[in-house]
Amino acid sequence: MTEVSMDAESEARRLSRREFIKRVIASGAVASSASFVMGGLAGCSPRPAAVAGSVERLISIDVNGQLRRVDVLPQETLAMTLRYKLGLTGTKLGCDRAECGACTVMIDGTTYYSCSTLTHAVRNRKVVTIEGLRGPNGELHPVQQAFVDELAPQCGFCTPGQVVAAVALLQKNPQPTREQARHAMSGNLCRCGAYDNYLNAIMRAAGNTAEIHHGA
Ligand code: FES
Numbered sequence: 001m002t003e004v005s006m007d008a009e010s011e012a013r014r015l016s017r018r019e020f021i022k023r024v025i026a027s028g029a030v031a032s033s034a035s036f037v038m039g040g041l042a043g044c045s046p047r048p049a050a051v052a053g054s055v056e057r058l059i060s061i062d063v064n065g066q067l068r069r070v071d072v073l074p075q076e077t078l079a080m081t082l083r084y085k086l087g088l089t090g091t092k093l094g095c096d097r098a099e100c101g102a103c104t105v106m107i108d109g110t111t112y113y114s115c116s117t118l119t120h121a122v123r124n125r126k127v128v129t130i131e132g133l134r135g136p137n138g139e140l141h142p143v144q145q146a147f148v149d150e151l152a153p154q155c156g157f158c159t160p161g162q163v164v165a166a167v168a169l170l171q172k173n174p175q176p177t178r179e180q181a182r183h184a185m186s187g188n189l190c191r192c193g194a195y196d197n198y199l200n201a202i203m204r205a206a207g208n209t210a211e212i213h214h215g216a
Pocket residue numbers: 092093094095096097098099100101102103104113114115116
């Protein structure tokens with residue numbers, strides 16, 4: 001092959017390469033405009049099409065008489081939502097696996113471990129936490145006052161759960177016996193061992209002074 005024909009061939013290769021690059025850039029531009037148009041149209045839809053099995057994340061939950069709007073992951077527990085998204089840190093996390101009762105809240109008047117309740121499950125239900133028990137001027141709930149009077153809280157970590165469980169008990173059974181109270185409170189552990197003080201406090205709140213036991 002002559003020198004002239006080699007130059008012609010490499011020039012042709014250079015041109016076809018330039019043509020190739022131009023086409024790639026052009027097709028890329030078309031692809032991005034297509035996705036922009038498609039995305040734009042999808043964004044115009046009033047509600048994105050629901051994916052089968054998906055859960056709406058932005059939900060409203062009724063907590064302490066207020067409707068709270070919150071972004072909730074599908075697997076999120078109520079304790080996490082209350083503490084870390086709604087700032088209701090009175091609900092404590094102890095074991096985080098339904099053993100200790102530190103995270104007790106009321107849902108429709110019944111006690112639940114919020115560490116083991118999915119937030120999505122409490123839509124359309126009424127959640128009450130320890131913060132929801134105070135009076136209109138911030139005064140203590142009578143059960144809280146009885147707990148103070150009977151020196152029930154020691155370290156205090158289990159106390160919010162104990163209060164909520166006691167309030168739920170007294171709403172259903174305003175005058176429980178000590179034994180009934182012991183049974184109702186059996187899901188709330190106290191590492192400080194102040195069980196007798198808590199039971200005395202419940203008896204005091206119920207007006208059952210005959211069953212308040214002080215000392216041996
Ligand atoms: S933190 Fe929920 S039961 Fe212990």
